[in-house]
Amino acid sequence: MWRLSLLTALARAAPSGEQADLYEPGTQLHYWFAAAETADASALPVVLWLNGGPGSSSILGMLQENGPLLVNATGGLMRNPYAWTKQANLLILESPGGVGYSYCAAMKAGGNCNNTDISTARANRAAVQDFFKKFPELKKNDFFITGESYAGVYIPTLTHEILENAPEINMTPVAVGDPCTDYPSQKESMDMLWYAHKHGFVPDADFEYLWNNCSARHPSFLSRGLWRRSAGRWEATSLSLASGSDEKCKLLNRQFLATTSRGLSQGWKKAYINELNLFSDASALDWELPGTLNYYTAQWMMRADVKKALHVESSPAKSWPGPPDGWQYTSSYNACNNAPGKPSMIDFYRMIAPKLRTTIVFNGDTDPCVSYEGTRTAIEKVGYGVLPGGHYRPWFYDKTAAELKTLQEKPNLFGPNLELQPAGPQFGGQVVDY
Known part of the structure; x- marks a missing residue:
């Protein structure tokens, strides 16, 4: 009989004795813990998953991607055969205060939370400490942190907080995907015009004119330094668009918006391009649009019986x-935020990588918000030497690209049968010595 252990509660994120200005006062962070689906769960690693945003609930990742239960097409739940709980204990944290069911004291009085990168890292560290106090039997286990997008800021800053202020936690590897890392390195590869040209939506001549003559820029929504919610929308407080004033600039800019579904918009209800998967239909992200996965997820999470459970x-x-x-978030670092003179995650990696067993930074090639080119440039600046054998290595899922039987039976149409390849990274980015 299949059995799943799910525990959820509110963790204290501002323990007594801490200075009040280090946290959004009265922060309570909602966590969801799913024990590993194995007999030796108590001996397996604890993996903390963080979605980005800022302002995105990590339960999205749990219920739509890596958790033991996924929201299905009818708005119910189904088991996930690829759940991370097959090999680890999974901890989900809704962070910072104001996201999901997490809150701060101001919300109790009808106000809103005002978070920063610094306050978020400190609150998350306190919440993790509180979790291990509740589950001391897991305290000795390896503790992993992983996540994506703006978690590229959350993870290095939280890791640094734990290493400096919570030595009782057994920090081991971290893995950061498609991450906000360093704005100077990533700013051009986070531009929607640049990205659209790269993927063939904008002709070369149009791109060259818009980019060089019109100074046209369409920064990713992740480029904001100050995030504020108003009337159910994000205010683009630090987002500036310069597209030139001559008629050709205006015409080419309109053509760009028309051919790219408003610059691969993630919020336009009439979007006709799926910014998460360029090869499928548009994926509406509106939480109130019936029939979408986000709608079903939100409706399930807001059910009275679910909230009670x-x-x-x-x-x-x-x-x-x-x-x-009214919720507000202010970036404190020069990552997904144009803040010259402030530290970026390059500085944090230099501090944390030597103290960790493994530090992994990875990037896909179809993310319009954080492209791999910028991440590669940022990680090169960290300054670690390249491993012997060069920057790029082949990688094959499950050790080989195909079964031996398949390779042996392959017709000699283009030469001799393929040889079995050793395991390793598959043309997927640089390998540096951490």
């Missing part, structure tokens, strides 16, 4: 996943 009845959040109107 998750022990979040005390949360003042009026809807999920939030954050509510």
